[in-house]
Amino acid sequence: MARDKLSMNIVVAGHVDHGKSTVIGRLLADAGALPEGKLESIRELCRRNAKPFEYAFLLDALKDERAQGITIDTARCFFETEKRKYIIIDAPGHIEFLKNMITGASRAEAALLVIDAAEGICENSRRHGYMLEMLGIRQIAVLVNKIDLVDRSRETYEKIKREYAEFLATIGIAPAAFIPVSATEGDNIAFPSELTPWYDGPTVLGQLDLFEGGDNTGGSELPLRIPVEDVYKFTEGGDDRRIVAGMCESGTLRAGDQVVFYPSRKTTVVNSLEEWFMDADSSRRPREFSAGKACGFTMTTQIYVRRGEIACLAGEKPPEIGRAFRASIFWLGRSPLVPGKEYVIKSCTAKTPCRVTKIHSVLDASTLEKNPAAAEAKKNDIADCTFVCEKELAFDIGAALPTTGRFVIVDEYEISGGGIITEALGAGDTGSAASSAAVTPGERARYLRQKPVTVSVQTEEYGRKLERRLFEEGRIPYYAARLSDEQRNALTGAGVIVLTHGDAEVTTTGDMNADVTAILLATDNALEV
Amino acid sequence: MQYSHLDMLESKSIHILRESYSAFRNLCMLWSIGKDSTVLLCLARKAFYGHVPFPLVHVDTHYKIPEMIEYRDRLAMEWNLDMIYGENREALENRETFPDGNATRIECCRRLKTEALTHTLAGDWPRYRLNHATGKYEEDSDREPFTGVIVGVRADEEGSRSKERTFSPRDRAGDWDADDQPPEFWGQYKTDFAPGTHVRIHPLLDWTEVDIWEYIRREGVPVVSLYFNQGDGKRYRSLGCWPCTKPVDSDASTLDEIIEELKSGKFARVAERSGREQDKEDGGGLEELRRGGYM
Ligand SMILES: Nc1nc2c(ncn2[C@@H]2O[C@H](COP(=O)(O)OP(=O)(O)OP(=O)(O)O)[C@@H](O)[C@H]2O)c(=O)[nH]1
Numbered sequence: 001m002a003r004d005k006l007s008m009n010i011v012v013a014g015h016v017d018h019g020k021s022t023v024i025g026r027l028l029a030d031a032g033a034l035p036e037g038k039l040e041s042i043r044e045l046c047r048r049n050a051k052p053f054e055y056a057f058l059l060d061a062l063k064d065e066r067a068q069g070i071t072i073d074t075a076r077c078f079f080e081t082e083k084r085k086y087i088i089i090d091a092p093g094h095i096e097f098l099k100n101m102i103t104g105a106s107r108a109e110a111a112l113l114v115i116d117a118a119e120g121i122c123e124n125s126r127r128h129g130y131m132l133e134m135l136g137i138r139q140i141a142v143l144v145n146k147i148d149l150v151d152r153s154r155e156t157y158e159k160i161k162r163e164y165a166e167f168l169a170t171i172g173i174a175p176a177a178f179i180p181v182s183a184t185e186g187d188n189i190a191f192p193s194e195l196t197p198w199y200d201g202p203t204v205l206g207q208l209d210l211f212e213g214g215d216n217t218g219g220s221e222l223p224l225r226i227p228v229e230d231v232y233k234f235t236e237g238g239d240d241r242r243i244v245a246g247m248c249e250s251g252t253l254r255a256g257d258q259v260v261f262y263p264s265r266k267t268t269v270v271n272s273l274e275e276w277f278m279d280a281d282s283s284r285r286p287r288e289f290s291a292g293k294a295c296g297f298t299m300t301t302q303i304y305v306r307r308g309e310i311a312c313l314a315g316e317k318p319p320e321i322g323r324a325f326r327a328s329i330f331w332l333g334r335s336p337l338v339p340g341k342e343y344v345i346k347s348c349t350a351k352t353p354c355r356v357t358k359i360h361s362v363l364d365a366s367t368l369e370k371n372p373a374a375a376e377a378k379k380n381d382i383a384d385c386t387f388v389c390e391k392e393l394a395f396d397i398g399a400a401l402p403t404t405g406r407f408v409i410v411d412e413y414e415i416s417g418g419g420i421i422t423e424a425l426g427a428g429d430t431g432s433a434a435s436s437a438a439v440t441p442g443e444r445a446r447y448l449r450q451k452p453v454t455v456s457v458q459t460e461e462y463g464r465k466l467e468r469r470l471f472e473e474g475r476i477p478y479y480a481a482r483l484s485d486e487q488r489n490a491l492t493g494a495g496v497i498v499l500t501h502g503d504a505e506v507t508t509t510g511d512m513n514a515d516v517t518a519i520l521l522a523t524d525n526a527l528e529v
Numbered sequence: 530m531q532y533s534h535l536d537m538l539e540s541k542s543i544h545i546l547r548e549s550y551s552a553f554r555n556l557c558m559l560w561s562i563g564k565d566s567t568v569l570l571c572l573a574r575k576a577f578y579g580h581v582p583f584p585l586v587h588v589d590t591h592y593k594i595p596e597m598i599e600y601r602d603r604l605a606m607e608w609n610l611d612m613i614y615g616e617n618r619e620a621l622e623n624r625e626t627f628p629d630g631n632a633t634r635i636e637c638c639r640r641l642k643t644e645a646l647t648h649t650l651a652g653d654w655p656r657y658r659l660n661h662a663t664g665k666y667e668e669d670s671d672r673e674p675f676t677g678v679i680v681g682v683r684a685d686e687e688g689s690r691s692k693e694r695t696f697s698p699r700d701r702a703g704d705w706d707a708d709d710q711p712p713e714f715w716g717q718y719k720t721d722f723a724p725g726t727h728v729r730i731h732p733l734l735d736w737t738e739v740d741i742w743e744y745i746r747r748e749g750v751p752v753v754s755l756y757f758n759q760g761d762g763k764r765y766r767s768l769g770c771w772p773c774t775k776p777v778d779s780d781a782s783t784l785d786e787i788i789e790e791l792k793s794g795k796f797a798r799v800a801e802r803s804g805r806e807q808d809k810e811d812g813g814g815l816e817e818l819r820r821g822g823y824m
């Protein structure tokens with residue numbers, strides 16, 4: 001059997017009425033992807049309603065959309081080339097429906113951005129371009145549409161190409177292509193047009209296959225991140241497994257791996273990878289889980305973990321842990337985002353109340369104009385803000401690990417914005433008023449992400465090695481051969497893990513992995529048990 | 530490790546099922562006995578390691594092909610499913626149906642499916658629950674409304690479904706506000722709702738008809754024999770009530786033949802629901818039904 005095709009999601013974005021739905025309709029028609037009779041039934045519908053025929057009606061299926069000739073919500077449609085399966089996502093261009101455009105674009109891996117040749121670059125041509133970049137879409141082809149309306153003028157095409165390429169360059173995107181098209185006449189959609197002899201690049205159909213990737217390929221070589229969705233224990237039928245379930249967002253997991261859950265820092269070893277098959281066919285038992293897999297595993301020790309934590313691998317780069325971060329956000333809420341108000345953040349499976357303590361600047365994505373003095377972010381604004389959460393979160397920097405480096409903001413039950421984390425902040429730089437009370441051991445432990453403990457080791461060599469290992473696990477250990485009681489107390493008072501000889505709270509065995517695990521467990525600063 | 534297209538679809542659907550299970554206390558899954566909702570049921574068994582931790586709800590119009598009901602009850606017993614059915618008793622008793630000649634197809638759908646579904650979910654009409662000890666259905670004393678309802682619709686079925694959200698809110702009357710849906714991105718869904726409303730959860734939106742059949746073949750999902758040609762050169766491509774769903778002419782009697790027929794054979798360019806009469810009466814009829822709570 002031939003290796004099966006991968007699939008790719010493509011979003012079609014751009015300003016209102018520039019022809020997005022028409023481009024997709026024409027593409028489906030010319031690529032022979034429509035069911036029999038579909039085009040005829042749309043022709044018939046338009047005739048009955050005394051309207052000119054619109055390819056867009058293949059996508060704009062809602063009555064209100066057809067009545068008003070506008071796309072309200074994103075549509076998915078499916079088609080296939082020799083190379084790949086595609087889901088084409090038709091986004092609305094009207095500013096009122098930006099939330100729907102984002103809903104569609106957030107699932108895409110590449111984009112077609114449509115610009116009307118006669119009208120030129122408009123407000124949402126730029127805003128959508130900016131949003132695509134923010135949503136992490138780096139592969140963009142620009143379609144200069146309605147080229148028939150400007151007599152297929154190369155000059156007009158070149159002008160738009162120049163201006164829009166310049167705009168894309170300012171947001172760090174190198175477009176894959178600029179294609180002159182006419183969706184209604186069919187120029188360069190599925191077939192190269194003889195009427196644009198000055199253009200020798202790909203057609204839209206050809207460009208789709210030129211995009212790279214598919215099925216969200218990649219991510220398995222990155223650090224492991226499995227946000228815990230739930231821990232299942234279904235007792236029915238004598239099933240006594242306790243299975244940690246979650247989506248593998250990045251990395252690779254195998255049985256025997258040592259995992260650390262953040263933010264609690266609890267650690268355990270993976271006992272088994274769990275997957276259920278109807279036919280109990282053991283040949284398909286998984287040997288590893290990697291990015292993109294909804295997975296589950298059992299643990300060798302029965303530690304208490306719950307939804308909201310992220311399972312990571314010991315020895316790999318740990319996530320940031322903290323209550324404060326800086327993020328670049330887009331706001332979709334009806335009422336503006338304001339500092340001081342309580343919102344809820346959902347980041348992967350974690351959820352916490354939060355506040356914005358500072359808005360650093362607000363950007364209008366259609367002009368790239370930045371306002372550093374803005375007091376609030378209005379609907380459709382982009383803003384750079386500092387967030388302080390009520391609960392400790394484990395997260396990544398969005399540029400390094402996108403899926404665990406982003407979050408949505410819920411305002412009064414509605415998802416009202418999305419953000420990409422740009423920087424983890426310590427307790428000092430959150431912009432909130434500092435308390436004058438003495439620092440408690442609890443606060444210190446939270447900040448240092450560890451509880452202090454004394455550990456006894458046999459030899460100096462082993463003490464130094466252990467110190468290095470714990471340090472790499474993100475802990476703050478300190479080896480000293482000889483310590484007075486005062487010195488010992490001062491060090492543990494400061495929150496440090498003290499490695500020394502003689503009596504101590506934890507005694508090492510000489511088995512490095514077991515000792516590290518034991519110390520991580522003993523110094524684990526879990527918020528809840 | 531590179532996962533295949535089906536692996537990715539499976540994982541995304543399992544993720545949605547697990548998120549629903551975490552978010553809703555009163556969750557159920559609609560099981561129409563058709564191929565899509567049966568695949569969904571198998572995905573649930575996969576998501577929860579062989580268990581299905583919520584009830585399955587079937588709306589019985591009493592015009593289903595008898596084989597479907599027999600199949601439903603057999604699997605319910607075999608897989609230890611918490612099986613519930615509901616119906617529009619009044620409309621059936623008063624014969625206010627299309628086959629009785631007292632309603633148009635659309636009106637009939639609205640009564641026997643949409644109304645029966647809305648009231649069964651809300652719990653203000655009787656629910657019948659399978660007693661595994663006796664193998665019989667009994668009127669259920671539990672009348673708690675379901676707040677999360679998992680449904681196996683696919684975006685490629687028809688226009689209004691292509692516009693659906695994964696988590697799609699319905700108001701008190703079960704109505705769908707297609708023009709103002711909440712945003713949904715990065716695997717984060719709207720899971721907080723006003724009392725009296727419920728959410729339809731759609732884990733199969735990204736699946737096509739071919740994906741469904743290829744998954745059935747790969748996983749060994751049992752489907753009703755009505756989907757296969759039994760020697761008379763006819764089979765069902767989509768299952769509904771017998772007065773409104775017609776079999777198609779087809780020689781396909783195996784999964785391989787069905788998949789071949791859909792991919793490159795006679796149905797490669799024929800819409801799946803073309804055998805469904807209620808989709809035809811007027812353009813937008815199905816959208817109207819769906820705004821009113823139809824699946
Ligand atoms: N002359 C000409 N008209 C076009 C072309 N492409 C689209 N149109 C017309 O432009 C109008 C808008 O097209 P749509 O496809 O609905 O535009 P859209 O970008 O999808 O609009 P929204 O989704 O509402 O943002 C329709 O009347 C189309 O027939 C083209 O290449 N040439």
Ligand SMILES: [Mg+2]
Binds near residue numbers: 022090
């Ligand atoms: Mg449109």
